[in-house]
Amino acid sequence: MAKSVETLEKSIKDVPKAKKPESKKNWFSWGLLAPVLFFFILMSVVPTIWMFGLAFYDYTLTSANKPKLIGFKNFVDFLANQQLAGSVSRTFIFLLCAVVLQTLLGILIGVLFWKNDKMPGRRFALTLFFTPMVVTPIATSLFWKFILDPTLGVINYFVSVLGFERFDTLTDQTLAFPTLVFVDTWMWTPFMTLMTLAALGSVPKAELEAAQVDRLPIIRLIRTVIWPHAKFILGLGILLRTIDAFKTMDLAYVMTGGGPGDRTELIAVSLYRFAFKSFKLGYSSAVSVFLMFIAIALTSIYLYILNAKKKSEA
Amino acid sequence: MSEETKMKLDRRRLIKAGAAAGVAIPAAGLLAACSSGGDAEGGAAPSADSPLYGSNAENMQGKTLDFAYSRVAGWPPSSAPATLWPDFQAYAKEKYGYTVNDITFIEGGFGELFQKISPTLASGSQDYNLLIVDSQWLGALSEPGWIVKADDVFAANPELDIEPFSSLVTNTYQVYPDGSGIRWGFPQMPDTQGVFMRKDMLEDPAEQAAFKAKTGKDLPTTAEAMYEIEFTDLVEIIEFFHRPDKEMYGTAMMYSKEYDFFSCAYYPFAYSTGGKIWDPVTLDVYGILNSDVNAAAMDQFVGLMKYQPKDAASFGIGNLLDLFNGGKCFSAWQWLAVGKFMGGPDAVVKPDMVLSIPLPKWNGKLIGAMGGQPWVINSYNDEDHMRVAVDVLKWWYTKETQDKFILENGGLPWSKEGAANPAYLEVAHYVKPFLYMLEEGRSQDFWHLPEYAEMLAVQQEAFNGVATGTVKTSKEALEYAAAKQQQILFNAGRTKTAPPENVDSLTL
Structure with missing residues (x-):
């Protein structure tokens, strides 16, 4: 005891x-x-x-006036501003075009690189291919601007050598927006390729080999073997690109300044203009709050998908 | 989810939201409290021991300090104070016995520079002891009390009150509010507009013969022959040299919506044809800017795009430099202070292939836009730095320093004495046209109000739209800009005249 x-x-x-x-x-x-x-x-x-x-104040940096509390007026003005509504819808069109293109191209290129370990120069090609993604967007924007310059640009030089008329994409009302999408796609398709390679790499070899032994048709192979494993990483890639594309500012600002007119004015460019050209800090804060909520909404979707993955794994 | 859980969740959300608002609103209140609300009237005449007198043989003896200034990026005249700084270090040591370390600086393009300096000034910082700023910022910097009144410095140091070449210098770089006579700035780098041309092309006998055959007129070959040139005659020359098939464009002008590029390039067309952009007394814009005269002037200005490369709508100072130096255009309507860089030893166009002239006349009348920058002194400088800031200005305006600035660093003279200096006049081809444009009534500056940034952003957006074709007519752009600017000034309490009723529904 x-x-x-x-x-x-x-x-x-x-x-x-x-x-x-x-x-x-x-x-x-x-x-x-x-x-x-x-x-x-x-x-x-x-x-x-x-x-x-x-966001609740009327405050302009260049004005000698003190910030003045105006309640929700900045938000009301912002929601009534048709030009800003245009910027928002333009941004969604931009991200839709860019992300769809980048995803499709990324998957295509990723599949081409997949399982080609013995391809000569594969590593070198991949390194080169990923370069646009690691160059700062400002540098990318600048060199594309120079390349596309109608008078001094290299593309137009060859165009004129071949006897065609020089063209200008960045101040053209119809071509400016697609050009931005093109450059963004050039810059970020490698990211989607990387995500595709990671997604394909997550498919267990045993399942792939079993599918090969069973001689599964390609569509069924994708649907029943690859997609269940790859969808989460690919989905993550798409969401990250969506959030990032929504915030695109540097590309449009440097290449076109939002022009011609407002044809390439994405919401982040508008925000920059309000904050750092007009110095309307109160108003631009209200726009920022709005953008933040959209970014939170996109992040929530991402978190929801991740949680769904965890649940399915559990 | 049970009702109770829902209620708990809602209450939790409410508490969270309340907490966020509770922190956010005081934060904004704190911001309001932090923002300076200085006295725009400035101080009284300095007392005998005021640092505005600068240093003397005793009060800075043996001290060592740092010094910083703000400057316009990529603009050599703005960098000259740093280039010449060793001279000031020797000057300060020899004359006042103190040591000043190597100068540090912050720099940015015009729009960006204001972003950088204003928060530091708003917080009462002396991060930048002296500032090179744009003339448009005088109101924004002086009304909150961020800068020292130049009149007080002049009262203490009459030798700094230098007689200017014309009242344009005082009105552009020094006085705020307009017409008040109260001075805040010290001229640093003055600037006016002109046209740079390919001298070698004008002097080519084959071109002269071809021009004569085409127009029946003689092609002017010297700058002097073109000082009184009419706009229509200049356009005739531009048209003659416009050969896009040979990658040679007739001219290049600024239409970009960046900062004030379009506005300043357009203003001479409006001013010289009788247009006005506002009433500087009542501070009204609507009914003045949106006039038929201004619309016709804008049509004329935008009409010249047919002699320019396809992307002219995005042209700024840099594009003009690239095109002209690359031998892609016969002429460029440019700020004359850029003259040193129009043509270069390593460029396609060498310096001796360039001539410059003042802007042309419209039926004998010419009023250009003013460019350039003044110095201003940070009012939050401590006593030692205030003394050094004044010492820097005293050194800057010595003949030796001005000689180095103008003869070696691309500076331009703005004082009566400087303008009469033959060495300055002969140092470069663009000095004479510059002074011609600086003569009384030949140029004028625009708003110096704190609201300038908002007004400019609205206007640039609208005007550039005409160049890009997104705004259908010049009248439409002017109507939009005038209404919005009237609204900005009305809301700021600058004018009693309300904007038109449809102002909120106006879009581009």
Whole structure:
């Protein structure tokens, strides 16, 4: 009995002893996290809250007037602004065109590279192919602008050498928007290729071999073997591109400045114009809040899909 | 989900939303409190120990400090203070006994530069002790009390109050509000407009003969012969040299919606044909900018695009430089301060192949737009930096420094004395046309109001639309810009005249 009491006492003593290092560990974890949290709060949370607050004010940086509380007026003005509505719809058209094209091309090219390990120069070709994705968008925009220049650009030089009339895409009302989509596609198709390769790589070899032994028709192979495994990574790629395309600013700003007229004015360019050309900080904050909610909506879809994956795995 | 859970969730959401709003609104309040609301009237005449006198032999002796300024990116006259800084370091050491470290700077294009300097000034920072700014910013910088009143500095240092070549210098780079006589800026780099041409093409005997055969007129071969040229005669020359099949365009002009490119290029067409852009007394725009005269002037300006490359609607200063130096256009309507870079030893067009003239006349009348930048002093400078800022200006306006600036660094003279200096006049072909355009009444600047950025953005968008064809008529663009600008000025309390009732429904 005495022994069992001793054992009990010992086990009771052991309990807090076991908790102590846990708590120490927690402090250590928090200590490690603290710098990141500090900068996250300082650089991300505070400015976001600040932006929210500013959206309720009439504040123009170049004006000598103090910010004036105007409630929801900025939001009302924004929603009534037809030009901004045009920018929003143009942005959705842009992202739809760009993401569909990039996905289709990315899948096509990804499939071509898939399982071609012995193809000579494959690695080199892939490295070259992924280059546009790693070049900064500003540089990409600038060199495409130079390439497409009707007077000094290399494309038009060859066009004139071949005896055709020089053309200008970036100030042409009809061609400017497709040109932006083209350059965005050039820049981001490699990303979708990368996602396709990752998606195809996630298909278990055993299942592919079994399908090969069973001589599964290609459509059925895709539908029953590849798609169930590949869809999540591919879906993730599409969503990331969608969110990114929605925020496209640098490409349009550098290549066309949103022109001709407003033909390529995406919502991020409009936002830039309000904030940094007109310096209407209150109004542009309201636009930013709106954009943030759209970005949150897109992210929610992404999280929903990820959760769906987890559920299906469970 | 049970009703209770739903209620809990809703309540949680409500609390979260309330917390967010609770933090957001005070944050904005804090922002409001932080924003400066300085006295636009400026200070009184400086007392005897004021730092606005600059340094003397004792008060800065033995000190060491840093100094920073803001400048326009890619614009050599704006970089000259940094280039010549070792001279100032020696000057400060020798004259006042203090050491100033290598100068640091912030730079950006005109639009971007304001973005960079205004938040620092709004926060009361002395990050930039002296600032090179655009003349349009005088109101935006002076009304909140961000810059020192130049009149106070002149009162303390009469030698800095230099007699200008014409009132254009004072009205453009110094005075705000317009017509008040209150000065805030110190001229740094003045600028006016002109036309650069291919001298070698004008002097080619074959071209002269061909021109004579085509028009029955002699082709002018010198700049002097074209100082009084009429617009229609100049267009005739441009048309003659317009050979797109040979990749040689007649001219190049600025139509871009970037910053003030289109506006400044267009203004001479409006001003010189009797148009006005606003009433500087009542500060009204509507009914003035949207006039038939201005619409006809814009049609004429945009009509010249037929002598230019296809992408002229996006042209700015840089495009004109590229085209002209690349030998792709016969002429370019450009800021004369860019003259040093129109033609270059490594370019297709060499410097000796270029001549420059003032803008042409419209039935004998010419009013161009003013360019250029003033210096302004940060009012948040501590005493030592304020003294150094004044010392820098004293050094900048010495004859030795001005000689180096104008003779070696592409600067232009703006004072009466400088304009009479034969060495300055002969240093480059563009100095004489520049001074011609700086003569009384030959050029004028536009708004210096704090609302300039909003007004300019609206106008550039509308005007550029005419060049790109997205806005059908010049009248439509002017109507839109005038109504929106009237609204901006009315909302800001600058004018009592309300914008037209349909202003909110106007779109481009």
